[in-house]
Structures are given as C-alpha cells and as structure tokens.
Amino acid sequence: MKELIDPSNLPKHIAVIMDGNGRWAQKQGAARVFGHRNAIKAVREVTEGCAELGVGYLTLYAFSTENWARPRLEVQALMELLVQTIRDELPTLQKNNVRLDSIGDLNSLPDKCRNQLAEAVGQTRHNTGLNLILALGYSGKWDIIQATQQLAREIKAGTLQPEDITEGLLNERLATQGRPDVDLMLRTGGDHRISNFLLWQLAYAELYIYDEVYWPDFRRTHLYEGILSYQQRERRFGKTSEQIKVGE
Ligand code: IPE
Numbered sequence: 001m002k003e004l005i006d007p008s009n010l011p012k013h014i015a016v017i018m019d020g021n022g023r024w025a026q027k028q029g030a031a032r033v034f035g036h037r038n039a040i041k042a043v044r045e046v047t048e049g050c051a052e053l054g055v056g057y058l059t060l061y062a063f064s065t066e067n068w069a070r071p072r073l074e075v076q077a078l079m080e081l082l083v084q085t086i087r088d089e090l091p092t093l094q095k096n097n098v099r100l101d102s103i104g105d106l107n108s109l110p111d112k113c114r115n116q117l118a119e120a121v122g123q124t125r126h127n128t129g130l131n132l133i134l135a136l137g138y139s140g141k142w143d144i145i146q147a148t149q150q151l152a153r154e155i156k157a158g159t160l161q162p163e164d165i166t167e168g169l170l171n172e173r174l175a176t177q178g179r180p181d182v183d184l185m186l187r188t189g190g191d192h193r194i195s196n197f198l199l200w201q202l203a204y205a206e207l208y209i210y211d212e213v214y215w216p217d218f219r220r221t222h223l224y225e226g227i228l229s230y231q232q233r234e235r236r237f238g239k240t241s242e243q244i245k246v247g248e
C-alpha cells in the first residue's frame with residue numbers, strides 16, 4: 001500500500017487521537033490499563049511510519065485536560081507508563097532522527113513525567129527528521145485561553161495594541177507556535193468527534209476516522225490508508241472546485 005502514496009502530496013502535519021485502549025482491553029476481559037500498555041507498539045508504528053515517509057510533524061493526543069477526571073489509579077498508571085515509555089524509546093527516537101516536543105499544561109504533570117520529558121526533548125533537540133509532538137495535559141480550549149492570557153498581558157504592559165492581534169500573532173502564542181496547521185487528523189476507536197484536541201489548528205484539516213480499529217491494533221498500513229484517503233480529496237479552503245483546478 002505504501003507504494004501507492006504520492007510523496008509530493010504528503011500531509012505536512014498529521015495529528016492523531018489515539019482512542020480505544022480501554023475498549024480494546026475490555027473486549028478481551030482485561031482491565032483498561034492493559035490496553036494502555038499495549039498502545040506503545042502503535043505509537044512506535046505511527047512514528048516510524050511518518051518518519052520513513054518524510055512527514056514533517058506528527059502530533060499525538062496522549063492525555064487530555066479532561067482525562068485528569070478519570071479514576072485515580074488509571075491516571076497514575078498512565079503517568080507511569082508515560083515516564084517509562086519516554087525513557088525506553090529515547091534510543092529509537094535518536095536512531096530515527098526524531099525530534100521530540102510537547103504541548104499542554106506541563107505544570108499539571110507529576111514532576112517525574114515533566115523531568116523525563118524535558119530530558120528527552122533536550123537530548124533530541126538537534127535531530128532534523130520528524131517532529132514528534134506529544135499533547136499532554138492538553139486541550140484546545142486550554143491552549144486558546146493561555147494564548148489569550150499572554151496577549152492580554154502584553155496589552156496591559158503596553159507592548160501590544162488590540163488591533164495588532166491577527167491570525168498570525170495568535171498562531172505564535174498558541175502552544176503549537178511555529179508549526180503548520182494540521183492537514184490530516186486521524187482518530188481510532190470509531191467516535192466522530194474532536195474531544196477538545198487542536199481546535200484552532202484543525203480549522204481546515206481533513207478528518208479520517210477508523211471505525212473498526214482500536215488504537216492498540218494500529219499499524220503502518222492504517223497510517224497509509226489514512227494518507228491515501230487524504231490524497232484522493234480535493235481541499236478547497238472555501239473556494240470553488242473550478243478555482244482549485246486552474247490553480248487560482
Ligand atoms: C485512549 O483510550 C487513551 C487515553 C485517553 C489516555 P481510552 O482510554 O480513551 O479508551 P476508550 O476510548 O475508553 O476505549
């Protein structure tokens with residue numbers, strides 16, 4: 001399937017809602033955390049798949065602001081898994097020239113997570129391949145609020161006028177600053193919703209939902225399937241199809 005992908009029309013930025021771990025585990029009579037533990041292989045698959053194809057940016061929704069409200073033991077297990085995974089995967093990230101970064105309210109994370117993350121981000125910062133961004137303690141509304149607060153502080157300090165606030169400036173204050181908008185958003189687990197992920201950055205993203213695949217079963221072929229669907233679409237950005245065809 002990989003050979004069908006047109007390398008000249010790759011999405012620059014792919015974002016993924018990695019959903020369905022709990023249901024994957026429950027389906028086989030296991031506890032939800034069993035699903036989280038089995039999700040790591042899928043993370044590796046999507047990361048390596050994107051790195052091999054030459055996709056520029058991959059943002060993975062790993063833990064949302066709202067996920068803090070889950071049962072305490074599940075949250076604890078997820079945080080421990082996070083520390084462990086970042087530590088274990090660091091050599092592979094280096095080998096694949098992947099640059100790791102994160103978006104989200106890092107202060108909401110346990111110290112151990114924040115430190116492990118900072119360590120991996122620091123060690124991979126000179127890598128020049130795929131930019132892998134983990135959304136942790138992230139939500140789209142949180143992002144827009146924190147950006148608005150920064151702008152309000154600048155206005156209060158007198159360094160910014162309200163009319164200076166443009167799409168470009170707000171872009172620079174969002175956690176995703178400097179990265180292109182999302183071209184393709186993938187979601188496993190069959191739910192057709194955004195769940196407070198990148199709200200602003202998804203404005204013109206193409207959506208691809210896997211109705212039959214839970215995240216732990218996600219493999220490179222699923223990534224290729226999503227990209228092929230993306231390549232068959234006409235992105236009009238509000239224009240007419242005729243305008244797009246003549247390249248206006
Ligand atoms: C996604 O799987 C992982 C996180 C949200 C951390 P879920 O844990 O949401 O699994 P389901 O959707 O309940 O099956």
Ligand code: IPE
Nearest residue numbers: 017018019061062063064195
């Ligand atoms: C979205 O999944 C968040 C992550 C994958 C990290 P959820 O399972 O939290 O989403 P809802 O609650 O079903 O919308």
Ligand code: MG
Nearest residue numbers: 019020021189
């Ligand atoms: Mg879910």
